[in-house]
């Protein structure tokens with residue numbers, strides 16, 4: 001890594017080099033977001049890696065104000081923002097290349113008490129969108145694939161922000177790609193550009209929200225429609241009609257459980273009986289960090305004993321070995337990973353609709369639709385197979 005002089009007057013040349021170094025550091029760590037956070041006399045730089053925030057390595061964790069200002073200007077110029085505007089929020093984007101890998105960067109600025117904060121969302125173009133790489137158990141994979149072969153219906157993916165819903169939707173679209181099908185999507189924004197799919201981004205500046213896009217897409221002879229998120233009554237209404245009239249509709253809701261999603265639909269004024277007949281599959285999911293294969297160590301007998309609980313024992317009795325032998329491990333850490341973890345995978349609960357589950361949906365019997373316990377059980381199986389840790393499962397299932 002070249003030395004960057006962090007002296008008071010930062011030249012344009014230095015600012016360009018500094019931006020490249022900072023992006024490269026974030027990219028090498030596998031960050032999804034880079035935060036430039038103004039402090040009283042400096043700027044701190046943190047990034048989100050596998051869902052958790054951490055500092056960039058020194059000396060790029062804190063920059064003097066002059067270098068920070070130059071960096072902010074550099075990023076604003078790259079993303080076509082107005083560099084003179086430092087008070088109103090702005091958005092922009094640009095593309096950046098790290099060796100052979102390209103990344104789409106969306107950038108957002110918002111002035112706070114200590115100055116202007118930038119957040120860069122790094123969207124790698126070569127992401128793993130294979131359905132069988134998302135973490136689904138073999139039986140769940142069969143269930144999802146089976147529902148994707150149906151010509152109409154609604155597949156709903158639930159989970160909080162950052163639980164991997166979009167990636168699952170993209171992997172379903174990828175699975176469906178075929179010359180005999182017309183695949184379209186309405187998204188806010190388009191996170192991963194997929195070839196052969198007509199993806200339309202919401203643009204509120206021109207009044208292009210989900211419902212007008214959906215209505216227009218329905219006039220474009222679609223077979224499969226992906227709606228980024230079910231979040232208002234109007235688009236829910238159009239989505240339901242689409243799913244009833246010979247289209248397969250894939251969508252998501254920001255809720256922590258399937259029961260909560262059904263309550264939200266009811267709150268939006270959705271006809272729950274019609275919804276129950278449209279729905280073919282509901283997924284609830286979370287993302288956990290994957291233990292690094294290079295440095296993880298088997299758990300000691302004493303530590304294993306501490307894990308033992310009724311739920312652990314029940315999950316162990318259920319575990320059919322589909323993720324591998326019983327070998328719980330602990331995080332260690334090595335130069336190839338982040339504190340013992342590298343990458344993430346999904347843990348899931350899946351509800352395939354039948355007559356009994358339809359009644360649960362119509363009556364919104366939240367206790368019986370509480371899918372978090374199912375997600376947690378699958379998380380425990382992945383602890384048993386040494387893919388993640390109990391702390392990770394606890395962190396994402398609450």
Ligand SMILES: [Zn+2]
Nearest residue numbers: 292295334337
């Ligand atoms: Zn490691």
